[in-house]
Amino acid sequence: MIQDSIDQMKKQVRNWLKEHDERTFRETFLDWHANDQMQVIRELEKQERRLLYEWLTPAEFSDIFQEMDYEDQFFTVKEMNENYAAEMLNEVSADDAAAFFDKIPMEERKESLLKMMDPAEAAKVREILSYPRETAGAIMTKEYLEIFADQTVRDVMTFLRKTGQDVETIYYLYVVNGEGSLVGVVSLRDVIVNNENADIRDIMSTRVVSAEDDLDQEEVARMIKTYDLLAVPVVNKQKDLVGIVTVDDVMDVLEDEMTEDIGEISASKGSTDTNLTAVQAAKKRAPWIVLLMFLGLITANVIGQYEETLEAVVLLSVFIPLIMDSAGNTGTQSLAVVVRSLATGSFERKGISQMLKRELGTGVLMGLICAVVLIITVSIIYDSPMLAGIVAVSIFLTLSVAAFIGAVLPLIINKLHIDPAVASGPFITTLNDIIGLFIYFTIATSFIQHL
Amino acid sequence: MIQDSIDQMKKQVRNWLKEHDERTFRETFLDWHANDQMQVIRELEKQERRLLYEWLTPAEFSDIFQEMDYEDQFFTVKEMNENYAAEMLNEVSADDAAAFFDKIPMEERKESLLKMMDPAEAAKVREILSYPRETAGAIMTKEYLEIFADQTVRDVMTFLRKTGQDVETIYYLYVVNGEGSLVGVVSLRDVIVNNENADIRDIMSTRVVSAEDDLDQEEVARMIKTYDLLAVPVVNKQKDLVGIVTVDDVMDVLEDEMTEDIGEISASKGSTDTNLTAVQAAKKRAPWIVLLMFLGLITANVIGQYEETLEAVVLLSVFIPLIMDSAGNTGTQSLAVVVRSLATGSFERKGISQMLKRELGTGVLMGLICAVVLIITVSIIYDSPMLAGIVAVSIFLTLSVAAFIGAVLPLIINKLHIDPAVASGPFITTLNDIIGLFIYFTIATSFIQHL
Known part of the structure; x- marks a missing residue:
C-alpha cells in the first residue's frame, strides 16, 4: 500500500520536473513525510535530482538526507556542489552528520567538507567522531534543550517557542547548574500541566537516568527500554551534560545488534549486508x-x-x-x-x-x-x-x-x-x-x- | 551500577517497613522510577508487600504494576484484595491491562475482576481483547488525546493542562471530525511553537501515517521505525480513530519478534522462555x-x-x-x-x-x-x-x-x-x-x- 503511493508520488514529481513547475512541486512535496520524499528522490535520474537541488533549500534537503542510508547519502553529496553540501550538513543533526562523516572513505574529502561547514556545527560533529564507535558518545546528538532550576514554567515555555523547532526532541528538558552539570530533568508534560509561575526546581526530577559517554550502545538501548524513555542524557566523567540519545536512534541500534547476533549465531558476522559483492x-x-x-x-x-x-x-x-x-x-x-x-x-x-x-x-x-x-x-x-x-x-x-x-x-x-x-x-x-x-x-x- | 542501587533501595524500604515509617517511605519511594520501584517490590517478602498495599494507593501501585512481567503481575494481584486490585487495574493503561487479562488462565477470575472494574475502563480492555493477537488493535492503548480542527492552539493548551497527566502520550494530538474519523495530526512541538490564536486546521498535517486495526504488529513496528514516530494512530475500517500504539510498546514487539525469529532459526520456537520447566x-x-x-x-x-x-x-x-x-x-x-x-x-x-x-x-x-x-x-x-x-x-x-x-x-x-x-x-x-x-x-x- 505504501509502495503504491510512493510510485504515484514519483510520477507526480517527474511530471513537475518535466513541466518545470517549481511552485506546485514545493506546495505538495514539502508536505510529504521526509522518508517518503527520500524514497521518491532515490529513484529519480541524476539529471532530475540536479534540478531538485535548485528547487529545495539546503535546509529542506537536510531532512531528506537524514532518512537516507549511507550509500545514498554519499551518492547525493557527490552530486551536489560543495557549498550546497556543506550548508545542508550544517542543518543535519549532529549525530546523523557524524554517522555520515564516520563512513566517508577519503580523509581529504571529509576534511574539506568539515572546513566548509559552520565552525560550531563542525565542532559538534568532530566531538561525536572523537568517541569510540558504538558508545553513547558516538551515537548521541548535540541538539537538546538545557534549562536552569531557577527558571519558571513561563520562562521555559517562552524559550521553547523560540528554539523548539531546531532541536531533536523538546519532550525532555535537561536542567543543568552553572557549571553545566546535569542536575535534573523535566518532561514537557510536567511543564505543561504545572502552573506558569512554578519554579523548575520544584517540578524537576533529580533522579535522572543518564548514560556515561563511554557506555556501550546496547546498554544505552536497554536503559531506554527499561525506563520507557524517549531519550537519555549523556554525561562525561565530570557529570557535564554533553548530548542525548533518542529512542529512534536506539531502535536502529537494536536492529543493528540483532543483525550482529544472528550473524554470529550463523558464523556470518559482518556479511549480512546485502550491498556486499x-x-x-x-x-x-x-x-x-x-x-x-x-x-x-x-x-x-x-x-x-x-x-x-x-x-x-x-x-x-x-x-x-x-x-x-x-x-x-x-x-x-x-x-x-x-x-x-x-x-x-x-x-x-x-x-x-x-x-x-x-x-x-x-x-x-x-x-x-x-x-x-x-x-x-x-x-x-x-x-x-x-x-x-x-x-x-x-x-x-x-x-x-x-x-x-x-x-x-x-x-x-x-x-x-x-x-x-x-x-x-x-x-x-x-x-x-x-x-x-x-x-x-x-x-x-x-x-x-x-x- | 544500577543493580547496586537497587540493593540499597531494597534495604531502605525494608528499614521503613520495619520501623513502620510510612511518611519517609512515601516521601522517598514515590520519587523513584517505577521500574526501580518494581525491582525493589519484587524482591520483598509477601508479608512486607502486604503493608505496601496499605501504604500505596491503587493509582500509585498501578505505575509499578505496569513495569512488571506477567508472572509478577499475576502474583501481586493474587496477594491483593479484589477491591484494591480492581481499582488499581482501572488506573493501568488499557493496553497493559488487556495484556494482563489476556494471559489470566482462569476465565472466572478474569470475569469477576473485569466486573469489579470501572465499566468504562473494563469496556476499553474488552475492546482490545476482542482483536486477534499480534495485531495493531491488540497492542494499542485507548489513552490518547483527540482534538478538533476548529480549536485554537490556546484551546488545546488549556485542554492539555487538564488532561495531560492521564494519557499515554501528549506529544501527538490526533484531530478527528464530528464522526470520529481521523483527519489530521499535530505534534505538541507544533502546538507550542505556533501562535496561541492559530487554528489547529492550519497547523495540522493531513497526511497521517496510520495503522489499520488488523495490521500485523511487526508492520506497526516497522512503520514507527521508518517514520521515526513516537506513536502511530490505529483506525478501523471506517477510518475512525480507535487507539494508538506507542514507541515503547513497539520496542517490546521488536524484541519479541526477534526472540521468535531466533527460535525458528534454531527450531526452538516458543521455548526460549526461561520460566518453562x-x-x-x-x-x-x-x-x-x-x-x-x-x-x-x-x-x-x-x-x-x-x-x-x-x-x-x-x-x-x-x-x-x-x-x-x-x-x-x-x-x-x-x-x-x-x-x-x-x-x-x-x-x-x-x-x-x-x-x-x-x-x-x-x-x-x-x-x-x-x-x-x-x-x-x-x-x-x-x-x-x-x-x-x-x-x-x-x-x-x-x-x-x-x-x-x-x-x-x-x-x-x-x-x-x-x-x-x-x-x-x-x-x-x-x-x-x-x-x-x-x-x-x-x-x-x-x-x-x-x-
Whole structure:
C-alpha cells in the first residue's frame, strides 16, 4: 500500500520536473513525510535530482538526507556542489552528520567538507567522531534543550517557542547548574500541566537516568527500554551534560545488534549486508567456513579411530548423519534459549544453576523420546534390534549432553565477558558432533560382536 | 551500577517497613522510577508487600504494576484484595491491562475482576481483547488525546493542562471530525511553537501515517521505525480513530519478534522462555528434534545406497562429518543473510535475482577456497591425492549448491507468504547434508577403482 503511493508520488514529481513547475512541486512535496520524499528522490535520474537541488533549500534537503542510508547519502553529496553540501550538513543533526562523516572513505574529502561547514556545527560533529564507535558518545546528538532550576514554567515555555523547532526532541528538558552539570530533568508534560509561575526546581526530577559517554550502545538501548524513555542524557566523567540519545536512534541500534547476533549465531558476522559483492562476502565468510572445516577434520579423526569397527559393520556409518544432526539441533536449541535470555536479561533473575538444570532435564527427556522412536523405526527398517539399541542408547546419551553443552558454553563465555553469540551455533554443533560420534562409536565397538 | 542501587533501595524500604515509617517511605519511594520501584517490590517478602498495599494507593501501585512481567503481575494481584486490585487495574493503561487479562488462565477470575472494574475502563480492555493477537488493535492503548480542527492552539493548551497527566502520550494530538474519523495530526512541538490564536486546521498535517486495526504488529513496528514516530494512530475500517500504539510498546514487539525469529532459526520456537520447566520445554522442543531425526533417517538412506562403495573404502566415511558440516554452515550463512534482509527490508531494493547471483557467487568462491585447503591437508594427512581430490571436488560443488539453497529456500517461502524463518536452519542444513553426501558418494563411486 505504501509502495503504491510512493510510485504515484514519483510520477507526480517527474511530471513537475518535466513541466518545470517549481511552485506546485514545493506546495505538495514539502508536505510529504521526509522518508517518503527520500524514497521518491532515490529513484529519480541524476539529471532530475540536479534540478531538485535548485528547487529545495539546503535546509529542506537536510531532512531528506537524514532518512537516507549511507550509500545514498554519499551518492547525493557527490552530486551536489560543495557549498550546497556543506550548508545542508550544517542543518543535519549532529549525530546523523557524524554517522555520515564516520563512513566517508577519503580523509581529504571529509576534511574539506568539515572546513566548509559552520565552525560550531563542525565542532559538534568532530566531538561525536572523537568517541569510540558504538558508545553513547558516538551515537548521541548535540541538539537538546538545557534549562536552569531557577527558571519558571513561563520562562521555559517562552524559550521553547523560540528554539523548539531546531532541536531533536523538546519532550525532555535537561536542567543543568552553572557549571553545566546535569542536575535534573523535566518532561514537557510536567511543564505543561504545572502552573506558569512554578519554579523548575520544584517540578524537576533529580533522579535522572543518564548514560556515561563511554557506555556501550546496547546498554544505552536497554536503559531506554527499561525506563520507557524517549531519550537519555549523556554525561562525561565530570557529570557535564554533553548530548542525548533518542529512542529512534536506539531502535536502529537494536536492529543493528540483532543483525550482529544472528550473524554470529550463523558464523556470518559482518556479511549480512546485502550491498556486499560476492567477493567481499566470500572474504568475510570463508574464514569461518575454513576454520569450521578444520574442526570437521577433527571429527573425521574421531571416526578414523574406529575404522576397524566400521570395517566390520559398514552399516554403522549410515547413522553418522542422524547422530550428528540430532546432537547439533539439540545444542542449537539450548544455545538459542541462553542467548535470548542473556540478551533480554530475563535469566539474571533465575540464576545459572536453575537454568542449567532445566536444560539438562530437557535434554534427558528429549533423549528418551528420541530413543523410543528410534528403537522402533530402526528395528523395523534395518531388521536389527541390536543396531537399533546401539543407536537409541547413543542418541539418549548424546542429546542429554548436547543440551547441557549448548547451554553451558555461552554462559562460560559470558562469564569471561565475551559476547555469548561468539560461541556460535556452528562451533557448538561441531563440538556436539564430536561428542555424539564418540559416544556412538564407543558403544558400537563394545557391542560389535553382537551385530 | 544500577543493580547496586537497587540493593540499597531494597534495604531502605525494608528499614521503613520495619520501623513502620510510612511518611519517609512515601516521601522517598514515590520519587523513584517505577521500574526501580518494581525491582525493589519484587524482591520483598509477601508479608512486607502486604503493608505496601496499605501504604500505596491503587493509582500509585498501578505505575509499578505496569513495569512488571506477567508472572509478577499475576502474583501481586493474587496477594491483593479484589477491591484494591480492581481499582488499581482501572488506573493501568488499557493496553497493559488487556495484556494482563489476556494471559489470566482462569476465565472466572478474569470475569469477576473485569466486573469489579470501572465499566468504562473494563469496556476499553474488552475492546482490545476482542482483536486477534499480534495485531495493531491488540497492542494499542485507548489513552490518547483527540482534538478538533476548529480549536485554537490556546484551546488545546488549556485542554492539555487538564488532561495531560492521564494519557499515554501528549506529544501527538490526533484531530478527528464530528464522526470520529481521523483527519489530521499535530505534534505538541507544533502546538507550542505556533501562535496561541492559530487554528489547529492550519497547523495540522493531513497526511497521517496510520495503522489499520488488523495490521500485523511487526508492520506497526516497522512503520514507527521508518517514520521515526513516537506513536502511530490505529483506525478501523471506517477510518475512525480507535487507539494508538506507542514507541515503547513497539520496542517490546521488536524484541519479541526477534526472540521468535531466533527460535525458528534454531527450531526452538516458543521455548526460549526461561520460566518453562524441563518437561514444558521438552514438550515444545521434542517435536522438532524428532521431525529432524526422521530427516536424518533419509540422510541415512542416502548413505545406505552407497554401502558397497563404503565397504570397498571405509576411509570414505571419515569425511562424512566434514562434508555435512561445511554444507550446513554455508547454507546457514546464506539463510542468515536473507532472513536479515527480509526483516530489515533492505533487500527489496536490490531485487531477488541480484541477491541470488551474489549468494551463488559467494558459494562458488568459498567452495574454491575450501577445495584448495582440503587438497593440501587431506593429501598430507591421509597420503592419498586421489582421496584428497574426491573430497575437494565434492566440497567445491557442495558449497556452491548449499549457499544457493540457503538463499533461495527462504525467498520461495517468503513469496508464499510464510514467515521465512520457518524454513529454519535445521531444515536447510539437513537438505544441504543430503545434497552434499549425494555429491560426495556419487563422485567417490565413480572414482572408486583409483582409490
